[in-house]
Structure formats: structure tokens, C-alpha cells
Amino acid sequence: MANKKTQMLERVSINLPVSIVKKVRKYAEEMGLNTTSAYIVLLSQALRQNDAFTQFPLLMAQMQQFGYFNTKNIDGKEE
Numbered sequence: 001m002a003n004k005k006t007q008m009l010e011r012v013s014i015n016l017p018v019s020i021v022k023k024v025r026k027y028a029e030e031m032g033l034n035t036t037s038a039y040i041v042l043l044s045q046a047l048r049q050n051d052a053f054t055q056f057p058l059l060m061a062q063m064q065q066f067g068y069f070n071t072k073n074i075d076g077k078e079e
Helices: 018-031 035-065
Strands: none
Touching (some): 018 035
């Protein structure tokens, strides 16, 4: 049996474009989820993706600082 975390939930009421609602319902059906779970999954994925995107410049700076990038061009010369 899967170990599920108990989450506090809050009911929200929002107006969404019909096209988005249709896409979420289609996703829910394809994934075997109820509509609420589909919204939770899709919103969570988008927020994680946004977090990763905002952290990308910091990651790149740290990688450059520790020499993870090759500074030589294809001819073996320093750039």
C-alpha cells in the first residue's frame, strides 16, 4: 500500500477559460484521475517547473565557478 501524506485542503472557486477546463478533463480521463486530482497534478508540475527555471541561473553560475564547463572551442583553443 502506498504511503500517502495527509494534506490540508482548501476549497477555491476560480473562473477558467473553457479551453483549459476541457484540456484538464481530457488529461484526467487519460491518466485515470478525477478532475480535482488532475488540477493538483498539473498545477504542482507547473510550479515545480517554475521553481527549477528560476533557480537555473544560480545553478549555471555555480557550475561555472566549479569548472564544469569546457572553455575550449572545437579546435582546442581557449575561448
